[in-house]
Amino acid sequence: xxxxxxxxxxxxxxxxxxxxxxxxxxxxxxxxxxxxxxxxxxxxxxxxxxxxxxxxxxxxxxxxxxxxxxxxxxxxxxxxxxxxxxxxxxxxxxxxxxxxxxxxxxxxxxxxxxxxxxxxxxxxxxxxxxxxxxxxxxxxxxxxxxxxxxxxxxxxxxxxxxxxxxxxxxxxxxxxxxxxxxxxxxxxxxxxxxxxxxxxxxxxxxxxxxxxxxxxxxxxxxxxxxxxxxxxxxxxxxxxxxxxxxxxxxxxxxxxxxxxxxxxxxxxxxxxxxxxxxxxxxxxxxxxxxxxxxxxxxxxxxxxxxxxxxxxxxxxxxxxxxxxxxxxxxxxxxxxxxxxxxxxxxxxxxxxxxxxxxxxxxxxxxxxxxxxxxxxxxxxxxxxxxxxxxxxxxxxxxxxxxxxxxxxxxxxxxxxxxxxxxxxxxxxxxxxxxxxxxxxxxxxxxxxxxxxxxxxxxxxxxxxxxxxxxxxxxxxxxxxxxxxxxxxxxxxxxxxxxxxxxxxxxxxxxxxxxxxxxxxxxxxxxxxxxxxxxxxxxxxxxxxxxxxxxxxxxxxxxxxxxxxxxxxxxxxxxxxxxxxxxxxxxxxxxxxxxxxxxxxxx
Amino acid sequence: xxxxxxxxxxxxxxxxxxxxxxxxxxxxxxxxxxxxxxxxxxxxxxxxxxxxxxxxxxxxxxxxxxxxxxxxxxxxxxxxxxxxxxxxxxxxxxxxxxxxxxxxxxxxxxxxxxxxxxxxxxxxxxxxxxxxxxxxxxxxxxxxxxxxxxxxxxxxxxxxxxxxxxxxxxxxxxxxxxxxxxxxxxxxxxxxxxxxxxxxxxxxxxxxxxxxxxxxxxxxxxxxxxxxxxxxxxxxxxxxxxxxxxxxx
Numbered sequence: 136x137x138x139x140x141x142x143x144x145x146x147x148x149x150x151x152x153x154x155x156x157x158x159x160x161x162x163x164x165x166x167x168x169x170x171x172x173x174x175x176x177x178x179x180x181x182x183x184x185x186x187x188x189x190x191x192x193x194x195x196x197x198x199x200x201x202x203x204x205x206x207x208x209x210x211x212x213x214x215x216x217x218x219x220x221x222x223x224x225x226x227x228x229x230x231x232x233x234x235x236x237x238x239x240x241x242x243x244x245x246x247x248x249x250x251x252x253x254x255x256x257x258x259x260x261x262x263x264x265x266x267x268x269x270x271x272x273x274x275x276x277x278x279x280x281x282x283x284x285x286x287x288x289x290x291x292x293x294x295x296x297x298x299x300x301x302x303x304x305x306x307x308x309x310x311x312x313x314x315x316x317x318x319x320x321x322x323x324x325x326x327x328x329x330x331x332x333x334x335x336x337x338x339x340x341x342x343x344x345x346x347x348x349x350x351x352x353x354x355x356x357x358x359x360x361x362x363x364x365x366x367x368x369x370x371x372x373x374x375x376x377x378x379x380x381x382x383x384x385x386x387x388x389x390x391x392x393x394x395x396x397x398x399x400x401x402x403x404x405x406x407x408x409x410x411x412x413x414x415x416x417x418x419x420x421x422x423x424x425x426x427x428x429x430x431x432x433x434x435x436x437x438x439x440x441x442x443x444x445x446x447x448x449x450x451x452x453x454x455x456x457x458x459x460x461x462x463x464x465x466x467x468x469x470x471x472x473x474x475x476x477x478x479x480x481x482x483x484x485x486x487x488x489x490x491x492x493x494x495x496x497x498x499x500x501x502x503x504x505x506x507x508x509x510x511x512x513x514x515x516x517x518x519x520x521x522x523x524x525x526x527x528x529x530x531x532x533x534x535x536x537x538x539x540x541x542x543x544x545x546x547x548x549x550x551x552x553x554x555x556x557x558x559x560x561x562x563x564x565x566x567x568x569x570x571x572x573x574x575x576x577x578x579x580x581x582x583x584x585x586x587x588x589x590x591x592x593x594x595x596x597x598x599x600x601x602x603x604x605x606x607x608x609x610x611x612x613x614x615x616x617x618x619x620x621x622x623x624x625x626x627x628x629x630x631x632x633x634x635x636x637x638x639x640x641x642x643x644x645x646x647x648x649x650x651x652x653x654x655x656x657x658x659x660x661x662x663x664x665x666x667x668x669x670x671x672x673x674x675x676x677x678x679x680x681x682x683x684x685x686x687x688x689x690x691x692x693x694x695x696x697x698x699x700x701x702x703x704x705x706x707x708x709x710x711x712x713x714x715x716x717x718x719x720x721x722x723x724x725x726x727x728x729x730x731x732x733x734x735x736x737x
Numbered sequence: 738x739x740x741x742x743x744x745x746x747x748x749x750x751x752x753x754x755x756x757x758x759x760x761x762x763x764x765x766x767x768x769x770x771x772x773x774x775x776x777x778x779x780x781x782x783x784x785x786x787x788x789x790x791x792x793x794x795x796x797x798x799x800x801x802x803x804x805x806x807x808x809x810x811x812x813x814x815x816x817x818x819x820x821x822x823x824x825x826x827x828x829x830x831x832x833x834x835x836x837x838x839x840x841x842x843x844x845x846x847x848x849x850x851x852x853x854x855x856x857x858x859x860x861x862x863x864x865x866x867x868x869x870x871x872x873x874x875x876x877x878x879x880x881x882x883x884x885x886x887x888x889x890x891x892x893x894x895x896x897x898x899x900x901x902x903x904x905x906x907x908x909x910x911x912x913x914x915x916x917x918x919x920x921x922x923x924x925x926x927x928x929x930x931x932x933x934x935x936x937x938x939x940x941x942x943x944x945x946x947x948x949x950x951x952x953x954x955x956x957x958x959x960x961x962x963x964x965x966x967x968x969x970x971x972x973x974x975x976x977x978x979x980x981x982x983x984x985x986x
Binding site: 393396397399400401402403404405406409410412413650651653654655656657658659660661662663664 | 793795815816819820821822823824826828830834836837838839843846847848849850851852853854856859860895
C-alpha cells in the first residue's frame, strides 16, 4: 500500500519530478561524455598527439572539478527531492506507517531515481557524444579518428560515481527524515533567514576580497615559467577573494543601495534588492564555485580555439613553403599544380664527403630564413638572410640551418666554390629548389604530396621533409584539432554543469518564494513588474559570477603565453559562443521560475 | 453616508461550460458605508474566500458588479486591477506576509514605492502610520526579530500607509495568541473610530467578529442575515452573536 501511495505522490508532482530528473540526466550525461575523452588513451595519443602525461594532468584536473560540481549539483537535487517529498512522508507516518518502513521507502526512492537518471543519462550520452563529436569534427574541420562513443570504462565509472553518491544521499535522507518529528515534516520549515549585519566586518571582508583577487591576478601575470609556483597561489587567492567578494562586497553594495532611498524607493526595487540580499547570503559558496567554473569553461573554449593560431604560427615560422630536389615526372606533375610566387634554385655537386655549391648563385640570391625571437614577451619571427660567407663555416648558425635545408644523408660537408672551380669539379650534379606559393592553405596538400613523393624517391630527403612547412603544418593541425576538440568539450561540459547547478539552486527556492510574489500581487504589483523583478534578480545571480569569471579568464590567459603565440587572438569568438549559451540558460531559468512563482491560483 | 463598497448580484461559477460546474457565490448583494467596520462570518466552503478574492480584485465575478469608491471593479483589466489594489485597498493577511529580507520600515514603504510615489514623501508617511500604531521603535528591525503581535502591527501599517479606501482583513488574528489578538482588534476598532478607516474583516471567529459594528453571515454562497451592534457593548454583542450562532440551522 505504501508503495502505491508513494507512486501516486510522484505522479501528482510529475512536473517537478521531471525538472529534477532531467537535471540529473544532464549531470550523468555530461559526466559520461567527459569520461569518454578523459579515459580514452588512444584518442589522447593519436588524435591529440601530445604527451599523454601532460594531458592526463589536464583531464585529471577536469575530472576532479567536474566531480566536485556534480557533487554540489546532486546535493541540491537531493535536497530538492527531499523537500518535495517530505510532506508526503510526514503524512505516511501520521497515518501510522512505521518510520523504518518510510525510511526504506525514502532510501529506495532516492536510489532508484539516481540510478535511473544515471542510466538514462548514459544512454542519451551515447547519442549526444556522437552528435557533438561529429559536429565539432565537421564544423571545426578537425581530424579525429580515435574517438569512441561507447566506452565501457566510461559507462562503468559513471554508474559507480552516481550510484555511490546517491547511496550516500539516500542514507542522508533517511537519517534526516527519520530523525525529524512528524509535525515538522508536515509543515515545511519556513525558517526566517538570519542575516548578519556587522557592516564593519563586511567592509573589512570586502576590502580583503579585493586585495586577494588583485594578488591572484598579479600572480597570474608573472612570467609563465614559474607556473607551478604561481598556479597554486593564484588558485587559493582567487577562490578566497571571490568568496569574500560574494559574501561581503555585494551584500555591502546592496545594503548601500537599500539605504540610498532615492534609488531603492522606486517601484519594486526594494523587493528585488531584498531578495538579492537574501540570495547572496545563501548563494555565496555556489556563486564562488560557479565563477571559477565559468572561468574554466570559458578559458577552455578560448584556449582550445586559440590553438588554431598555432597553425598561423607554423606558417610564419618557415620562409620557404616547399623544397624540390627531384626531377621525376610525378614530382613535376604535382609541382605544376602549385601557384608559385617565387622560386630559388641552387645547384650543387655531391661527392662522398662534400656538397659543392656554386657561390655565384648565392651572391645574387642569398638564402632566407625566419628567425624566432621574443619581443616584449611576445613570440615573433623576423626575416633574415643567411650570410653567404658563413654557409660553409662549420659551427655557425648559417651552416647548421642551411645544412638542414638540403638532402644530406650522412652529414656531408658543405662547400661554396667559385663558378670556375665548380665547373671543374667532379661529382653528380644536383639541385635544390626553394618555393614560395601565393596561398599556402590552398597548396598545402599538394606540397605535402610532393614532399612525401620525394621521400619515397630519396631516403635522405626525409630530414628535409620532416622540418618542412607542410609536414610541420600537418602535425600542428592534428594537435590543434585535438586541443580544440578538448577545449570545446570541456568548456561545454562545464558550462552545462554550472548553469544547471545555478538553475537548480534558483528553482529549488522557488516554492518558498511563491508566497512573496502572491503577496506582492495582492498589494497591487502588476504582473509585468513582478516579471521584471524576477528577470533582474535572476539576471544578477547569473551576471555576477559571469563577470568575475570573464575577468578571471582575461587574466588567466596570460598563463598560456608560453604555449600560444597570442592567447587573446579572436577572443570575441569563444566569448560570444559562451555568452549566448549562458544567456539561453538564464532565459530558461527565468521561464521555469516564473512558471512556479507566478501561478494563477491564489 | 457615502457608500464605499457595493456588491450587486455577484455570482461566481467555477468549471467550464459543458463540464460539471460549481456555483460558489449565488447572487450576493450588500454594501459598506464609509467609516463602517463590517465582519463577514461563514464556515469553510461558504464562499467566504471567493467573496474576499472578488472584493480584493484578485478575481472577477461571473455575473454582477462590484463597486469600490464608485468604480466598477468587475470591468477592470489585469493592470487596472493591480493599480486599483495598490491605491484603494489595504490588506491584512492571516500569516502577516511580511518580507523577512526587508526591514519593517521597508516593508511598510513597499505599497508606496509600487505606486511610484517620490522617495522624499515616503518616509514621513511611514513614520506617521508607525507612530499611530506604536511601532516606531521597531522600524529598523527585521520581521524575524518581532513577536507575532508586532508583526501584525507592521502588516497593518503596510496595509494603511497609502490611505486606502477600504481595509480588507482576512482572518487577521488567526496566527496570534489571545492577548496579541485582542490588542490588534482594539487597534482596528480605534483606527475605525478615530481615523474613520473603513474595514471589512472576514473571519470564522466569533470573538474577532464581535469587534465589528455589523456582521454579515454567508452560507452556501449567499448572504443570509445580518446583525447590528447598535448601542450594545462589545460583550453583549458577543453574547448575542453566540446565541445567534447557536440557534442557526
